[in-house]
Structures are given as C-alpha cells and as structure tokens.
Amino acid sequence: MKNYMITVAYDGTRYKGWQVQKSTEDTIQGKLQKVLESMCGHPVEVIGSGRTDAGVHARSQVANFHIDDNFTENELMDGLNHYLPGDIAVTSIAQVDDRFHSRYNAKKKTYIYRINTSEQSNVFEHRFVYEYGAPLDEKLMVRGAKLLLGTHDFKSFCGNKKMKKSTVRTIYDINIEKIGSEIRIKYTGDGFLQNMIRILTGTLIEIGRGDRTYESVTDILNTLDREVAGYTAPPQGLILEEVEY
C-alpha cells in the first residue's frame, strides 16, 4: 500500500461537512472516498487534518490515504478531479512516508473568517462571506482578539459540551483586516475545538457592535462556560486556509 497526501479545495455550501456520516454521502470525505474506491477497487479511508462543519469551506484542507494501485501521481490527481463534483478539487498530490498522518502530524492551522458589513452584498462571493450588513468597530475587535492570544483553556469557546479531552489550545495570531466594507479575521493556532472559530468570531462581533466590552474576553476565558461567550457565527464565512506540518 502507498500513502498519498493530498490538498483539497472545496466550496462547503451544499455539504454536511468534512466527516462521513452514517447513511449520507453528502460530505467531502465521502465524495473523495467514493471516487478513490471506484478507481482502486477496494475500500479507502481518507483521513483529514480535521473536520470542517457543514457549510464551511477549505482552500487547502490536507488529507492522506493508503491505496494499492499502479497510478502515477498525475493520473491519480486527474482521475480524482475528473470524477469529483465542481465544488471539490484536489490541488496537489504527493506520495509520502508510510507513517505520515494528516491529523496527528498537523502542527499549525490557519482559518479565515470573512464578514461583509455593507448592506450591499458581495454578489460574486456571497457563498463565502457572512452577510452581516451593519457596521462594526474593528478597533475594539482587535483589542479583544489580543486577549485571546496564547495558550488558554478555551472551554467557553467549545461547541461540544460533552467534550472530554483537553480544551487547552494555543492561538499564535489573530489578524483583523478591513478591506473596503469587509472585515477579515485570520486565526492561526495549533488546533481549534469544535465551532471554536465561529464562537470566537461571534464574540468579536458582539464586541465590535458594542454589545460587550473587549475586556470581557478575559472573564469568558476564566469562566470555562460556553454560555458566557458570544453567538456562533454562521458557517459560510469560514474557510480553512492552510494546514502546516
């Protein structure tokens, strides 16, 4: 068996997320596995660097899989792209060491969350932005974001209340940029909990519209209670930008 690493881009709008569910094919992992299985003639497990929620996109999700085949890398990539739907594409492929594991070996992830603050929607990218439609004070959001940097227990920002494993994570950077009427928040960390970036974003939006102070971030972190953090921003504004190894 050979081990391949691929990078995958997808428009997550019409999918139930990355992860295969029982009795549904409408997942990115499911679509990839189906094509590989029909190309290779045996069951294939495509291991992603992490799950993305329903409706969340990726520019460079990383995954790996073991297959028994005689394809060249180019043949595999062309075959995948030929049979995959138009909203999923394999953007690179490489045979890697047998021990490579896209989830266990991931060191750093970068996500971008895009918020359109204008009444005028972003017609050509409205599938990839949160059409918030009202002004936000990004300077306050920047102050709140600073308090989130570093290693913390992010239990208050975890969407899975039954999470039994550690909720400690490290955020290396949160970069908030204003581009015209769009606010773009770029999060880099060693990993993120379920819904974490969407809850961080909802909290920063509440700060930006004046519903909570930027200093409240410290209280939220200390309280370790999901109920005190902000709302979960919708999935369409979020994209997994890069996974580093």
Add this chain to the structure above:
Amino acid sequence: MKNYMITVAYDGTRYKGWQVQKSTEDTIQGKLQKVLESMCGHPVEVIGSGRTDAGVHARSQVANFHIDDNFTENELMDGLNHYLPGDIAVTSIAQVDDRFHSRYNAKKKTYIYRINTSEQSNVFEHRFVYEYGAPLDEKLMVRGAKLLLGTHDFKSFCGNKKMKKSTVRTIYDINIEKIGSEIRIKYTGDGFLQNMIRILTGTLIEIGRGDRTYESVTDILNTLDREVAGYTAPPQGLILEEVEY
C-alpha cells in the same frame, strides 16, 4: 417622476434571466421591481440595457426607472440592497435626465466568457466559469476571432430563428487571454443578438479543439444560417461586464 440610473451586479445562477416573464418572479428585473414597488407604493418598470439569458451574470448591468418619491440616492440604494437577495446588488445610483433610456442610449457593451480547460475545477468560481475540462488551442481561436471583427450580418450567430429585425451588428474587439488553465474571451460591440456571444464562444471552442478550421468563420458569416455555426456554450461562463453610454 424622477428618472434614476442604476448599475446592478448579479449572480444569475438561480434566475430565469433578466426579463420578467408571465407568472414568474425569478428574474432580476422582477426582483428589482418588487422591492421598488414596495418602497414607492406604485408600479415601477425597471428598464434594462438589454436582456441576459437564464444563468448569465452581470458585473455592471445598467437599468433605469421612473419613480415618485422623496428618497435621497443613498436611501434608495441602501433600501434596495437591504431588501434584495444576496445574489443581486445595486452598485451605484444616480438621478438622470428624464429622457435617459438605458436600452436606447447604450453605445457599447462588453461581455466576458470564461472557460476552464483544466480537469481541476475552479472551486471558488465554478458558478462563473464553463468547466470545459480539456485543452484548447487558443492561438487558433484568436485567428478565428479576428475574422469576426467589424460590421457583419450575424444571422448565423443568432439564437432566435424568428428574429425579424436587423441582425447586423459591429464587434469592436475580441480579446482572448490565457490565465493559467483559464481562457477568457472579452467581447466588445455595439450590441449582441440573442445567444450571440454563447454561439460565438461555442464556435471558437470548436476551432480551438480542432473540430473546424479558423477560416470557416467567414463561411459561417456568409451562409446566414444558424445551423452552420457552432454550439451554444452554456450560460454560466458568461458575464455582462460593462455598458457604455
């Protein structure tokens, strides 16, 4: 009554084109009229610079309408953008001379047709490109395009076989650019017949893949018969880029 000129951007994917049809609201003109009528309290006719087919997009469609109101330009634009769906946006508005007519006064139109020749689909813009998925010789397409320039009877490139008015049009320029694996054809002319750009594009694609010679363009023009021209390329690759007055 005041006369307003607007520019409108839209993702045409889920619409039955620009023009209002009987018993359907799923048109761009219909959506604009509905919002204006509820804002102004009287029937409004939104006159477009021309129709776009079902599934065709626009970056800057121009339209005008007469209304009786006390709104400022900004209020009108914000109101429209607030009530319009996320795939339609008004990008500018200006009160104009009462005699301005967006169709009669249009001097020049520019359309862009985008073709992806790669097996790897353009995930983030797949609603705006024709996923052709095979190589094309753009040098042959450029030669064919040169023979289309100027004033001709374009009856062979007209999708409406019952067209009774003149089918003579002038094409000022056809620019064919290759950007990575994408071929982008920019057409500028004084006006275009129904489906004309899509038939021109289908014909250029047949030249680019070697199914017909570039010189055959002259025969097609001379024959004045739709049957001898190429196929009608699908709507999703086409966008109305600009209308000049």
